[in-house]
Amino acid sequence: MNAHTERYEVVVVGGGAAGLSAALVLGRSRRRTLVVDAGEPRNAPTPHMQGVLSRDGTSPAAYLAAGRAEIAAYGVEWRAGRVTGAAPDGRDGFTVSLADGTAVGARRLVVTTGLVDELPEIDGVAERWGRDVLHCPYCHGWEVRDRPFGVIAHPAMPAHQALMVSHWSSDVTLFLHTAAGLSDREAALLDAAGVEVVTGEVAGLAVEDDRLTGVRLADGRFVPREVVFVGATRLAARDGVLRQLGAKRDETPFGEFVAVDGTGRTSVPGVWAAGNVTGPQEQVVNAVGLGYRAGVTINTELLFGDLEAAVDGGEPTGEGPA
Numbered sequence: 001m002n003a004h005t006e007r008y009e010v011v012v013v014g015g016g017a018a019g020l021s022a023a024l025v026l027g028r029s030r031r032r033t034l035v036v037d038a039g040e041p042r043n044a045p046t047p048h049m050q051g052v053l054s055r056d057g058t059s060p061a062a063y064l065a066a067g068r069a070e071i072a073a074y075g076v077e078w079r080a081g082r083v084t085g086a087a088p089d090g091r092d093g094f095t096v097s098l099a100d101g102t103a104v105g106a107r108r109l110v111v112t113t114g115l116v117d118e119l120p121e122i123d124g125v126a127e128r129w130g131r132d133v134l135h136c137p138y139c140h141g142w143e144v145r146d147r148p149f150g151v152i153a154h155p156a157m158p159a160h161q162a163l164m165v166s167h168w169s170s171d172v173t174l175f176l177h178t179a180a181g182l183s184d185r186e187a188a189l190l191d192a193a194g195v196e197v198v199t200g201e202v203a204g205l206a207v208e209d210d211r212l213t214g215v216r217l218a219d220g221r222f223v224p225r226e227v228v229f230v231g232a233t234r235l236a237a238r239d240g241v242l243r244q245l246g247a248k249r250d251e252t253p254f255g256e257f258v259a260v261d262g263t264g265r266t267s268v269p270g271v272w273a274a275g276n277v278t279g280p281q282e283q284v285v286n287a288v289g290l291g292y293r294a295g296v297t298i299n300t301e302l303l304f305g306d307l308e309a310a311v312d313g314g315e316p317t318g319e320g321p322a
Contacts, residue, residue, distance in 0.1 A: 007105035008034045010298060011096050012112060013083045013241055016041045018275030018287035018294075019112035020067035025295030027074030031302070034104060035071065036096070038082040040238075042114050042276055043284070045130030050139055052285050063284070086241050093270060107270070108298050111242055111258075112291060114276040117232035120152065120177075123204030124212075125230060132212040133205070133228045139283065141168035150215050150225035151195075152202055153179040154233075159186035165229050166193040173223060175215060177202045198223060235280045245271060254280045264294035272298060 010026050012019045015037025026033040043049055043060045050056055055063060068078050082099040086109060089095045093107040117135070119125050125133055134140045149172045151162040158179035166172045173196045176182070182190070182197070190197060201218040205228060214224040235254050239247075242258050248267035250259040257279050264272040272294040275287035282290060 005095065005103050005105050007093075008032050008077075009106070009302065010034075010108045010110060011036065011083075011094075011104060011106035012110045013086075013096070014038070014112035014114060014238075014275070014277070015064065015068070015078065016112055016114055016275060016287065017063070017067070017284045018282070018291035019110065020064065020071060021288040021291030022110045022112065022272075022274060022295040022298075023071045023076045023078075023291075024067070024074065025292050026299060027071050027076040029295070029299040031299060033071075033076045034106075035076060035078045036081050036083050036098065037078060038113070039080060040114070042117065043130070046139075047131075048143075049284055050142065051283065052288075083241055085244055087244070107302065109241075109271045110264070110291070110294055110298070111239070111266075111271065111273045111277060112275045112287075113238035113241070115238060115280065116236045118234040118236055120230060120233050122152065122177075122202055122230075124207060125152075125205065125228075128205060128207065128212055128228075132226065133230060135229060135231055136283075137165045137168050137229070141165065144227045145169060147171070147226040148224065149173070150175060150223065150228040152177050152215075152228060152230040154231040155179050157231075158182060159190055161229055161231055162195045163189055163193055166195055169227075170194060172196070173198055173215075173225065175202050175217075175223075176200070237277050239273075239277055242266065242268075242271070242273060242277070247271065247273070252279065262293070263297040264290055265297065 009031040010033045012023050012035045015035045023033050023035050048057050049060050084099050085097040086094045095103050096106055097103050145168045149165055149169045151174045153176045162174040175198050203216045203218040206214045206216055214222055216222055237257055245268045248259045249256045258273050260273050260278050264274045266273050274290040274294050276282050
């Protein structure tokens with residue numbers, strides 16, 4: 001690392017809920033911390049976020065702005081930008097490369113870069129995503145309760161989402177779309193839940209006056225619906241930095257995600273991960289807790305590692321990268 005490269009104790013890659021939470025703890029722990037934020041939160045399309053105690057209904061943008069103001073009060077730096085790579089610096093940390101050509105040093109890294117929902121290629125789905133095309137009943141079910149729901153089946157789990165959302169509405173129609181079909185057990189469960197099943201491929205969504213009005217099928221049929229739930233065909237973690245560093249990955253029912261322990265520690269010494277980059281179910285409230293835990297663990301490791309080094313007469317390492 002160049003002797004003139006600016007050096008931090010911790011660099012947080014990603015400025016969403018998990019990253020800001022880790023940064024808040026680290027700032028309060030008097031650690032020189034930088035947050036590099038590409039500005040691509042997963043929940044950006046939705047006007048409100050729900051299920052976060054004391055912040056229920058807050059817009060995602062307002063929530064993140066409040067978080068940035070809070071970390072600034074503790075001396076944490078926030079920088080708009082994209083991290084393009086990270087590599088061990090041969091000392092006690094990493095060199096972090098940014099898209100603008102600059103680089104910074106860090107003793108520890110926290111990667112909180114989230115994921116991307118790759119949606120089915122159905123006309124209207126991407127355009128209405130986060131408004132009246134939804135994915136999570138815990139995030140949006142209360143707001144759309146008792147309205148006519150449509151569910152576009154996921155090929156691997158065709159009945160699951162329709163069964164889930166049937167708790168929020170008694171008028172649910174499952175569109176099998178490209179799913180191969182239903183097992184006898186799935187069909188029985190859907191019948192018990194009062195879910196109507198429609199076969200045939202979905203061609204697109206109908207919208208009038210900026211409002212979803214129904215589902216169009218390829219054979220010309222039209223089914224009136226006010227809300228459509230759809231699962232992503234693929235959940236793609238924004239984990240390029242973690243891959244570059246060689247972090248171990250786990251196969252999950254939703255795809256491959258970085259393997260972490262209970263504190264967010266990855267298989268790469270000195271690197272933590274938190275939030276949706278570790279899995280799809282880490283909603284805002286969970287991401288905040290995971291970021292907090294990572295921040296506490298990092299501060300504790302640095303503190304006691306440096307004290308041990310001082311007693312042993314060595315360089316402060318905080319038990320960092322080998």
